[in-house]
Amino acid sequence: xxxxxxxPATLSVSPGERVTLSxxxxxxxxxxxxxxxxxxxxxxxxxxxxxxxxxxxxxxRFSGSGSGTVFTLTISGLQSEDFALYYCHQxxxxxxxxxxxxxxxxxx
Amino acid sequence: QLQLQESGPGLVKPSETLSLTCDVxxxxxxxxxxxxxxxPPGKELEWIGYIHHSGATNYNPSLQNRVIISVDxxxxxxxxKLTSVTPADTAVYYxxxxxxxxxxxxxxxxxxxxxxxxxxx
Numbered sequence: 001x002x003x004x005x006x007x008p009a010t011l012s013v014s015p016g017e018r019v020t021l022s023x024x025x026x027x028x029x030x031x032x033x034x035x036x037x038x039x040x041x042x043x044x045x046x047x048x049x050x051x052x053x054x055x056x057x058x059x060x061r062f063s064g065s066g067s068g069t070v071f072t073l074t075i076s077g078l079q080s081e082d083f084a085l086y087y088c089h090q091x092x093x094x095x096x097x098x099x100x101x102x103x104x105x106x107x108x
Numbered sequence: 109q110l111q112l113q114e115s116g117p118g119l120v121k122p123s124e125t126l127s128l129t130c131d132v133x134x135x136x137x138x139x140x141x142x143x144x145x146x147x148p149p150g151k152e153l154e155w156i157g158y159i160h161h162s163g164a165t166n167y168n169p170s171l172q173n174r175v176i177i178s179v180d181x182x183x184x185x186x187x188x189k190l191t192s193v194t195p196a197d198t199a200v201y202y203x204x205x206x207x208x209x210x211x212x213x214x215x216x217x218x219x220x221x222x223x224x225x226x227x228x229x
Contacts, residue, residue: 001169032213034215036216043202043219043220043222044153045218046216046217046218049217050209089153089216091208091214092213094155094166095155095166095168095169096169096170098155099152099153101152
């Protein structure tokens with residue numbers, strides 16, 4: 001099973017700042033990585049797939065990069081609606097699909 | 109716009125079977141793979157398994173002895189059964205469509221709102 005490790009667990013930032021979230025895989029997953037955003041009481045929403053492709057309707061301030069075992073999600077110009085939980089998900093080596101434990105983005 | 113909605117009992121007794129249904133609207137259940145995922149309170153997401161509209165399934169090895177996922181194309185829905193539940197199975201259960209550019213590598217989009225299932229006597 002591929003173990004996904006996200007860091008940090010919590011990130012305190014101010015609106016307007018640029019932030020980078022990290023996700024590391026225990027073995028190479030090529031570019032088969034997705035990022036999701038989850039707000040309290042809501043379903044996860046797909047942000048990025050293929051490590052770097054934005055999903056339909058996702059603002060350009062969200063960008064993903066990486067391949068192999070190290071991946072990042074960058075949010076430029078944080079807006080109030082971006083404060084949420086973010087999960088990475090590998091779909092390269094399955095079963096099972098596995099997820100990171102999440103990074104909580106909170107307002108500083 | 110494709111929408112998914114989970115339904116089922118919110119409380120299940122230990123040793124009994126958890127049963128949930130995911131209704132798919134705004135599109136056909138055919139030609140896609142469909143997944144169940146769960147999230148225990150305060151913990152990370154755990155993939156349970158998927159089903160194709162043809163009935164082909166694949167389960168998380170950690171749960172495969174207790175899981176059955178089925179599909180009813182006439183009702184445009186798919187279902188989850190988890191047997192012999194314990195309090196450790198308490199979680200928000202989500203259904204989601206698998207989607208990808210390649211048949212072998214698929215991400216999850218969209219997701220249902222999720223439903224909390226508590227296992228307690």
